[in-house]
Amino acid sequence: MFKKSLWLVSLAVLSLFNTLSVHAKATTPVNNSVMLPAAQSTEYAAVKAKLMTTLGFNVDSIKASPMAGVLEVITEQGLFYASADGNFLLHGKMYGLGKNVSNLTEASLAQVRIDGMAKFANDMIVYPAKNEKHVITVFTDITCSYCRKMHQQMAEYNDKGITVRYLAYPRAGVKDQTGAYSRGFKDLRSIWCHEDAQTALTKAKNGANVAARICDAPIEAEFNFGRQVGVSGTPAIMLSDGMMIPGYQAPDKLFQLLEAVQKNS
Numbered sequence: 001m002f003k004k005s006l007w008l009v010s011l012a013v014l015s016l017f018n019t020l021s022v023h024a025k026a027t028t029p030v031n032n033s034v035m036l037p038a039a040q041s042t043e044y045a046a047v048k049a050k051l052m053t054t055l056g057f058n059v060d061s062i063k064a065s066p067m068a069g070v071l072e073v074i075t076e077q078g079l080f081y082a083s084a085d086g087n088f089l090l091h092g093k094m095y096g097l098g099k100n101v102s103n104l105t106e107a108s109l110a111q112v113r114i115d116g117m118a119k120f121a122n123d124m125i126v127y128p129a130k131n132e133k134h135v136i137t138v139f140t141d142i143t144c145s146y147c148r149k150m151h152q153q154m155a156e157y158n159d160k161g162i163t164v165r166y167l168a169y170p171r172a173g174v175k176d177q178t179g180a181y182s183r184g185f186k187d188l189r190s191i192w193c194h195e196d197a198q199t200a201l202t203k204a205k206n207g208a209n210v211a212a213r214i215c216d217a218p219i220e221a222e223f224n225f226g227r228q229v230g231v232s233g234t235p236a237i238m239l240s241d242g243m244m245i246p247g248y249q250a251p252d253k254l255f256q257l258l259e260a261v262q263k264n265s
Contacts, residue, residue, distance in 0.1 A: 047071060047086035055089075060228075066096060066104055076224055079109055109229055110242025116225045117238060123218050124165040125197045127154050133161030134258040139169035139226045139236040142187060142204040146248035147235050151205045156251040162258065166201065167222045168192060169234050174220045185219055192217035241265060 044062045051057040051073065058076040065072040065081060070090075073080045081090040096102040117137050124137065140147045150157075157164055168191075170184035181189075187204065193215035194200035204210050226236065230244060237245040237254075239261060249257070 043084065044071070047073075047082055047084070050086040051075070051080075051082065051089070065094065067094065072108060074108070074112060074228075076228055078228055078230065079105060079112070109244075113229045113238050113242040113244060114240075116229065120167060120218065120222060120225065123192070123222065124167055125192065125201050126166070127158060127164045127198065129158040129161045129163045131161050132163050134255075134262070135163045135165065135240055136254070136258075137165045137167060137238040139222075139231050139234050139238075140166045141169055141171045141184060141234045142191070142201070142210075143184065144171060144234045148205045150235055150248050151202065153251055154202075157254070160251055160255045162251070162255060167226065168217075168219045169223055169226045169231060169236070170219070171234055174223055185223075186212065189214065189217055189219045192219060 048059045048062050051059055057073075057080075059073060060076065061074045062082075063072055064070075067081075069084050071082045071084060073082050078091070081092075081094065082088065093106070094104045096104050138150070140151075142148075154164060168188040170182055170188055172182045172184045174182060174185045176182045187210040190210045190213040191197055191200045191204055193213035194211075200210070229238075231246075233246065235248055237249060239245070239258065241261065243261065245257070
């Protein structure tokens with residue numbers, strides 16, 4: 001009986017964490033002075049160097065996390081947590097158990113997404129709504145069936161006031177097993193390099209062949225950005241506040257979600 005009760009309690013705890021809102025706000029970091037040395041910049045640099053040399057990580061930023069003695073490390077490979085001496089590394093979600101349970105990892109990733117969207121603002125293919133109410137940024141590929149379905153409903157999204165901005169995400173990766181650029185990468189690069197990228201993308205998503213073009217469109221950088229912020233498939237939708245919604249969302253459902261987020265912000 002005791003074992004059964006313990007199991008039910010454990011299940012309830014897991015259920016709680018799985019239903020937490022991703023809109024949790026980050027809490028103010030606690031004072032890490034007990035476990036983190038005062039000369040933090042030197043120690044941070046040492047941890048960064050260790051992660052780069054030991055694991056090959058490309059570290060974008062490193063700072064104290066809200067948990068004492070633990071560092072938050074943003075890399076091209078994603079978000080990690082490291083001990084102050086760099087001897088331990090964790091990958092997963094950090095939750096704050098204050099007045100409200102908050103997903104601190106998602107709050108940090110949301111900011112990374114916001115920064116990335118600003119960085120690539122001039123490198124997106126955009127389908128603007130005439131009466132714009134919301135803006136979404138979508139990682140897309142031309143061979144993805146749900147990406148094609150979403151694109152075929154573009155007029156419906158736009159009619160609801162939703163502007164759609166696309167970032168390139170070749171699902172097969174940037175390079176193939178031989179080290180050459182993948183077909184998906186080259187097709188997306190050709191579309192992004194087209195003088196009429198909107199029309200080229202629409203034709204490609206309708207099954208047309210893609211005429212080869214080469215330019216300095218940041219397809220690989222956009223793909224790496226997607227991996228960094230947790231994209232594992234397409235379409236992946238980012239909202240203006242940095243929240244990410246994986247998978248296809250019908251126009252009506254997406255509009256209702258956007259309205260709810262705006263109301264609660």
